[in-house]
Amino acid sequence: MDITVVGGHGKIAMLLHSILRQKGHRVRGIIRKPEQAEDLRQAGAEPVVCDIEETEEISEAVGSMDAVVFAAGAGSGSGAGRKWSVDRDGALKLMDAAHNNGIARYVMVSAMGTDEPRGNEVFRTYLQAKEEADEALRNSGLEYTILKPGRLTNEPGTGKVAMAPHLEKGEIPREDVAAVLAEILETPETAGKQFDLISGDTPVSEAVQQAGV
Secondary structure (H helix, E strand, C coil): CEEEEECCCCHHHHHHHHHHHHCCCEEEEEECCHHHHHHHHHHCCEEEECCCCCCCCCHHHHCCCCEEEECCCCCCCCCHHHHHHHHHHHHHHHHHHHHHHCCCEEEEECCCCCCCCCCCHHHHHHHHHHHHHHHHHHCCCCEEEEEEECEEECCCCCCEEEEECCCCCCEEEHHHHHHHHHHHHCCHHHCCEEEEEEECCEEHHHHHHHHCC
């Protein structure tokens, strides 16, 4: 497949590029800064510089692909305003680009608990922005899968997860999230569904196959 990843220099995306390349897919990563391009090349992805926050129309940057992944985020330390402009509006722009370019498959990296606002004002805004993006995707007519990981860690992946429509809160290494995303892209049966994701006891490939039933 030909796959575009928005948020191409993020921690999950950088892991995902390498996995997808190893599986034989062609990967394009959309990045904000030209100096990030070489990192993507080293990971096996074609870098495309496009600031999704500042650019209204991103169809050209996305290209004619088989699938898209939204893995962008304003990141920790950013204010509430960027939660709207990146986490929500960036996802909406990618939906528009998918429609414009005839791309049916859209995989979203969201977060657990978006329907349970909590924390300080910025974090509550982040959850609300994610939930509005998820809701728009559910109503978009695209072949979506929404993946909602628990608290992300940089620990080595275990290759084993728990994945279901609703789970108790937990955590998961970014490496395992990337592995699940790659498996989802190869499992069309997961379209039209959303899943919570935390560390567990089920091998990634088996967990995704079960989720698609």
